[in-house]
Amino acid sequence: MHQFPVLLSLIAVSVLLMVTPVIGYRPWPHLKPNSSDLTLGSSKKFEGSSEFVQMRYHMGPVLTANITVHIVWYGRWQKSQKKIIREFINSISAVDAKRPSVAGWWKTVQLYTDQTGANISHTVHLGEEKNDRFYSHGKKLTRLSIQSVIKSAVTASTKPLPINPRSGLFLLLTSDDVYVQDFCGQVCGFHYFTFPSIVGYTLPYAWVGNSAKLCPGVCAYPFAVPKYMTGFKPLKSPNGDVGVDGMISVIGHEIAELATNPLVNAWYAGQDPVAPVEIADLCEGIYGTGGGGSYTGQLLNDKDGATFNMNGIRRRYLVQWVWNHILNYCSGPNALDQ
Known part of the structure; x- marks a missing residue:
C-alpha cells in the first residue's frame, strides 16, 4: 500500500506533458503498433507460452489496497447502459458468481505483486x-481535456x-456522440495518471468510449465487424447493447492495467516506458482457448444465441484475457485446459 511519490508527480509535470497516455487497447493488428510492440515480434497474440515475452516489474506502486472505481458519465447515458457497466465492475469481486466468472478472470490480475510481495x-x-x-x-475531447473533465468531477461544488x-x-466513460482524440483510429480506451498542474493531484484514470455510432466494427468487435471483413457475421451481444457490450472488455482491460501499472512504472514488457506493453495488451483479441489474430478463441453461447465467456453477478460478459506472468501466457477462467 503506497502513497504515490511526489517526485514522480513533479516529473510528470515537467517531462510528461508531451507524452501520450498508455494506449491500452487497439483491437486488431491492422492498427498501428506502438514502438515497444516491435520488440515482441510481429504479433501480440501470445496465448501459448512464448520466450519472447518478458513481463518485468519496474519497482513502481501497484494497487494492493481495496480498489474503488469512481465513474464519470460524460454525455447522455441510458439507465440500462449504466446498469450493465455497474454490474460488471461489481462482478469483479463477486466470488459466488457461476463459473467461468469475472472474479475468476481477476484472479490472474491478483498474481501481480509489489516490491514487498503484496498482491x-x-x-x-x-x-x-x-x-x-x-x-x-x-463533444470533442483531447487527451489533456479528459484530465480537465476529471478535475471538474473532483472539484465540483456539489458532491x-x-x-x-x-x-x-x-473511469471516464464517454457516450456514443462524443469523439476523443485518436478514438477509433488508434484507440478504444487508454489509461494514464492526472497531472498535478491540471487536476491538482496524481490520480490513476482511464477513458473508454462508446463506439456504437462512430466505429463499432473496430471497438465493439465481435458484436460488430469492420467493412473490410467481408463474409463475417457479427455475434449476438450478451446484454443486447452492442456499444456497451463492446465497452465492457475495454473497461476490464484498462482496470487490469491500472491495477498493475497505475503510474506506468510497475509491470510491463518491452523497453519503452512511454509506450509499455502491459498485461492486457499482450492478449488483445483473445477471449478463449485458441484465440489470436481475428479469431476470438472458444466462446460460450446462451440459450438465446448470445456470445459470452464469463458470468457476472446477474449478467454475462465477453472480456478479453490477460497475461499470466507465472505461466507466461494469456489466461482466462474459460480456458479449456483448466
Missing part, C-alpha cells in the same frame, strides 16, 4: 459517480468525487 487487491468495488450530461467540455490516490481509480 493486487482481490476487492474491486464501485465508488461514487458523477454525471456530466451537458458535455461541459464539448465532488472523493480523492484517494492510494486505491481510487477514475
Whole structure:
C-alpha cells in the first residue's frame, strides 16, 4: 500500500506533458503498433507460452489496497447502459458468481505483486459517480481535456468525487456522440495518471468510449465487424447493447492495467516506458482457448444465441484475457485446459 511519490508527480509535470497516455487497447493488428510492440515480434497474440515475452516489474506502486472505481458519465447515458457497466465492475469481486466468472478472470490480475510481495487487491468495488450530461467540455475531447473533465468531477461544488490516490481509480466513460482524440483510429480506451498542474493531484484514470455510432466494427468487435471483413457475421451481444457490450472488455482491460501499472512504472514488457506493453495488451483479441489474430478463441453461447465467456453477478460478459506472468501466457477462467 503506497502513497504515490511526489517526485514522480513533479516529473510528470515537467517531462510528461508531451507524452501520450498508455494506449491500452487497439483491437486488431491492422492498427498501428506502438514502438515497444516491435520488440515482441510481429504479433501480440501470445496465448501459448512464448520466450519472447518478458513481463518485468519496474519497482513502481501497484494497487494492493481495496480498489474503488469512481465513474464519470460524460454525455447522455441510458439507465440500462449504466446498469450493465455497474454490474460488471461489481462482478469483479463477486466470488459466488457461476463459473467461468469475472472474479475468476481477476484472479490472474491478483498474481501481480509489489516490491514487498503484496498482491493486487482481490476487492474491486464501485465508488461514487458523477454525471456530466451537458458535455461541459464539448463533444470533442483531447487527451489533456479528459484530465480537465476529471478535475471538474473532483472539484465540483456539489458532491465532488472523493480523492484517494492510494486505491481510487477514475473511469471516464464517454457516450456514443462524443469523439476523443485518436478514438477509433488508434484507440478504444487508454489509461494514464492526472497531472498535478491540471487536476491538482496524481490520480490513476482511464477513458473508454462508446463506439456504437462512430466505429463499432473496430471497438465493439465481435458484436460488430469492420467493412473490410467481408463474409463475417457479427455475434449476438450478451446484454443486447452492442456499444456497451463492446465497452465492457475495454473497461476490464484498462482496470487490469491500472491495477498493475497505475503510474506506468510497475509491470510491463518491452523497453519503452512511454509506450509499455502491459498485461492486457499482450492478449488483445483473445477471449478463449485458441484465440489470436481475428479469431476470438472458444466462446460460450446462451440459450438465446448470445456470445459470452464469463458470468457476472446477474449478467454475462465477453472480456478479453490477460497475461499470466507465472505461466507466461494469456489466461482466462474459460480456458479449456483448466
